[in-house]
Amino acid sequence: MKDDRVYLTHILESIERVEQYTASGKEAFFADPKAQDATLRRLQTMAESTKRLSEEIKSSRPEVKWKSIAGFRNAAVHDYLNMDLNVIWEIAREDLPELKSAARALLREREEEAADDNKTNE
Secondary structure (H helix, E strand, O other), X not given: OOOHHHHHHHHHHHHHHHHHHXXXXXXXXXXXXXXXXXXXHHHHHHXXXXXXXXXXXXXXXOOOOHHHHHHHHHHHHHOHHHOOHHHHHHHHHHHHHHHHHHHHHHHHHHHHHHHHHHHHHO
């Protein structure tokens, strides 16, 4: 099992990429198939990383809609022909900021714990 920090880092990197891909606005995003594809791919892999987080991590942040994120991943992977760009846009621009904030806090906490563990073991 990988350290949760690996998945949290990937989640944050993915969110930052999605922010870049959507930064030019909705009209530009809807006109750019590469940005759409890149955003969807990043959302898929980000959602996969959230599924791999430990239950301890997820239960410490009940405000994050972990099951909804996993559900999105399943739909994006298995029902990709029916993905609605409006939904992708909404997730990218409205839902990710909350996840980004939670992931940052969780990563910071895990890094502090790891640093404390290293001091204890010295």
